[in-house]
Amino acid sequence: MHCAPTATGTFLGMGMAAVTTTQSKRTSSGRPNLTAYLFLMPAVVLVVLFFLIPTILVLYISMTNLTSANFTADIAQMEFIGFANFTTLFNDQFAQKILFNTLFYVLVTMAIFNVGASLFVSLLTTHINRRASFVFRALWLLPRITAGTVYIMMWRRMIADPPFGILNQALGAVGGTPITGSEYVWTFVVIVNGMIGMSFGMVIFTAAIESISKDIMNAALVDGSTMLQRIRYIILPLLRWPLLFVISYQTLSLLTSYEQILLLTNGGPGLYQTEVWALTAYHRALSNYFGNAQWGYGSAFAVVLVVIGVLLAALYMRVFRFRDLVAEPKIETL
Template identity: 30%
Template sequence: MSKWTRFRENTTFLIPSVILTLTLGIYPLVWVLRYMFYDYAGYGQELFVGLDNFRRLLRDTLFWDSVKNTFIFAGGKLLLTIPLSLLLAVLLNGKLRGRNLLRAIYFMPTVISTSVISVVFYIIFNSYNGMVNQLLLKYHIISAPIDWLGPKHAMLTVVLVAVWGAVGNYMLLFLAGLQSIPQDLYESASIDGANSYQRFAYITVPMLAPVMQMIIMLAIIASLKGYESIMLLTEGGPVGKTEVMYLYLYKQLFPVSTGSPVQQQFGYGSAVGFATALIVGAITALYYALSKRMNKVF
């Protein structure tokens, strides 16, 4: 086979991927970069406004509130998800009866539709006849129903729902990392008199460091970009308590209800999307720099 024939064959196989990349990746990016400088609501005339969308963005208190809420949501999700996922992985990596069934059960939420999960948890956390309030009232833990989706507890509720949906995925990744650790290390440590805590602290954690760095990176990105369950549970409410960046961006392009105070605006939405991407990219880059120091520690 000649080099030219091999080149044509390789090029033919690459054409579908190139077309998909151009149509689904490059073109939308160029579209967003263009409309950042326009006042365009999806219909009518496109009006060039220069940097007005960015000036509006700097004064937009709703957007900056959504940034604050995003960090609260992401921080709460990470603080609960990572330790819980690691704990479950360690437990299910041991000689436990029915561990394969338990692994499947914990992983199941990952493959269930976000819409289904949100509807189920909306019913569970219902203020009047939800399962959570009924159980708490039955055992006299509370004296009156709690408004789990109200201003005081809405953020906690959406964080718990997000943790429930994410734990199984990261548990599986931790489990893969645990199974790659040579058992000889644990046997040698046991012979030397190391207890369970010492084996975990001085063998498991250091050997899991590369996997843990990847998992934390994925978890940070997913937490900062997550909005689907929040949109279905609270629509960012009440009074903006659960409004996150990507939900606010979504509302600029596709208002979630007819009563939404946010009007459809592709030009301003493109500027919001660009700023959101910069924030997520900056956080990711910061973690990447910190993860290099983690390599020196471990």
């Protein structure tokens, strides 16, 4: 291995860095290199098997009228109906409600928990005794590491309608009015999901705050900042990239998450009250009433989600200047 700095670049360029010394702007050298491609193979196989092929399949199925009534596993036998499913989808009277539900769910959960609360907890725990902060952060990780079903069952016991439910028991004991889960359904959907999603941002933000040099933190105090001024003028501006990263990553992960809602409310109560887009895809394709699974129509929902996801991902990569973030492989600098 040579020691000269090599051009960083695209994924391909990274692989090629070991064999090229060109400093040219992020272009891999013209000659394809077998070793480089071999190193890329595991990743390529995974992406093709678990993302590309399923996406193409879903894309195709979304253009068929495959249901449990005309089920076939043979792709050639499926009836191609073009964009009919999408036309139905865009005229679906509930699609709009579900879209707004999804936007509401993603934005509110992210603002309050995945970004807001995680930032708050990170700032708090980096300003207190180290051991205590470790305990707090460990506690906040519990929802993430608890099995989803167990976690949701605990919540359901917690917020069950009166006279049951730990929350209502407690409220009753202090003379409060009992609440019903259906009244505050969105509140609970957001809290339940938020407490899981929060730990991600917390870990990232805490690491980012801890990595700000002690000298800078001390300089800010000596220069005359209060703790709050230091957070506002020094720490938060330095968290710009972690913030953007968490926001973008969490929008994508919230957009596609539905397991907790499925287990907690199953989209109800009432008609689509807490139904989100990803859950609809699941309901239509795999869990429709009377066992009538509309694979074709459900796939159309999934395709819309994939398109939104890919567009957002592309946007974020631009905002991040992703190529600038691709670091020099460490082995070169050893």
